[in-house]
Amino acid sequence: MVSSSAYMILSATIFAIGVLGVLVRRNVLVMFMSIELMLNGVNLALVALSRQLGSLDGQVLVFLVMTVAAAEAAVGLAIIICLFRNKKSVNVDDFNLMKW
Amino acid sequence: MEILIFAILAVIAVVCAILVISQRSPVASALFLIATMVSIAILFLLLNAPFLAAIQIIVYAGAIMVLFIFVIMLLNLRRDEFGPERRKVQRFFAILFVFLLLIGLATIIQVGAFGLKSAEEVSDVTTPAGVEALAQLLFTKYLFPFELASILLLVAIIGAVVMAKRRL
Numbered sequence: 236m237v238s239s240s241a242y243m244i245l246s247a248t249i250f251a252i253g254v255l256g257v258l259v260r261r262n263v264l265v266m267f268m269s270i271e272l273m274l275n276g277v278n279l280a281l282v283a284l285s286r287q288l289g290s291l292d293g294q295v296l297v298f299l300v301m302t303v304a305a306a307e308a309a310v311g312l313a314i315i316i317c318l319f320r321n322k323k324s325v326n327v328d329d330f331n332l333m334k335w
Numbered sequence: 336m337e338i339l340i341f342a343i344l345a346v347i348a349v350v351c352a353i354l355v356i357s358q359r360s361p362v363a364s365a366l367f368l369i370a371t372m373v374s375i376a377i378l379f380l381l382l383n384a385p386f387l388a389a390i391q392i393i394v395y396a397g398a399i400m401v402l403f404i405f406v407i408m409l410l411n412l413r414r415d416e417f418g419p420e421r422r423k424v425q426r427f428f429a430i431l432f433v434f435l436l437l438i439g440l441a442t443i444i445q446v447g448a449f450g451l452k453s454a455e456e457v458s459d460v461t462t463p464a465g466v467e468a469l470a471q472l473l474f475t476k477y478l479f480p481f482e483l484a485s486i487l488l489l490v491a492i493i494g495a496v497v498m499a500k501r502r503l
Contacts, residue, residue: 237341240448242382245345247440249352249371251433256356258429264361264407268368271399272352275375278391282382291469294384295477298469301394302484306491308399312406313498319410320501 242283249276263318263325267311274304341381348374361407365400372396386466 249272256269278297285293315325322329351370358364372395379388473481 237338237381238448240444241341241345242378243444243448244441245348245378247437247444248349249375251437251440252349252352252356254436255429255433258433259426260356262361264403264410265356265358265364268355268361268364268403271368271395272355272371275372275395278387279375279378282379282384282387285384286382291472292476294387294469295472297384297387298390298473299477299480299484301390302488305394305399306487308402309491309495310498312402313495315406316409316499325410325412 239283239287243280246276246280246283249273249279252276261326261328263315263327263330266327267308267315271304271308274300337381341378344374344378344381347371348378361412362404365403365407368403369396369400372400386469 253269253271253273253276256272257266260266260269278300281293281297281300285291285297318330319325324330348371351367351374354367355364355371358367372391376388376391376396379385379391
């Protein structure tokens with residue numbers, strides 16, 4: 236039986252790697268994948284705490300998070316296609332029209 | 336035995352997650368992300384959540400990642416379009432602050448773990464597994480968020496079509 240805090244530490248590690256990906260990478264597709272990585276880390280923590288508390292509420296929340304992630308991926312990738320059509324680039328440094 | 340499986344899966348998940356953000360090619364990143372998601376799905380199985388493990392593989396590793404690969408192929412990026420990565424100083428500070436974030440999270444988890452039941456106590460009160468118990472909760476207590484999720488998906492479909500289509 237693995238303790239819940241081990242799962243929580245693993246979840247925090249995956250979340251931190253996702254944050255690092257968003258901060259370091261310039262490719263908007265990889266940044267998007269890093270966001271998916273963060274969502275996965277949080278899901279793992281929710282399922283671990285659901286087992287810890289002996290209730291299924293956390294698992295329902297994970298189910299809803301997955302729905303939101305699917306919607307977010309669809310809309311986000313459509314935005315990326317739009318941006319690429321206009322700028323011919325996926326580098327976020329090129330998308331500075333609304334900066335300042 | 337369970338600890339051994341957990342350790343192997345944890346190492347695979349973390350290594351693949353690091354490879355996701357360090358690979359130059361987005362296709363390689365996507366493939367390593369699928370590996371991370373599959374190992375998290377097996378961790379869900381260990382955590383007595385078989386339905387979520389199936390959904391994780393079908394929706395995340397299946398649908399969402401196919402969408403990612405599809406867009407990567409559609410954009411048809413050449414090597415030089417990947418562009419230069421961030422400057423060294425920025426990368427240094429990013430790693431430093433993420434490390435601090437990780438230490439902070441680990442501290443919170445360790446402090447919070449005092450009040451929790453130990454793993455042996457948890458195994459006595461097993462959560463009801465399987466689709467039936469989850470569906471019971473989803474269609475009674477969480478019916479309203481469930482319906483809202485369906486509206487959200489509809490909005491996302493319409494939004495994606497409106498944005499990605501050249502002219503309506």
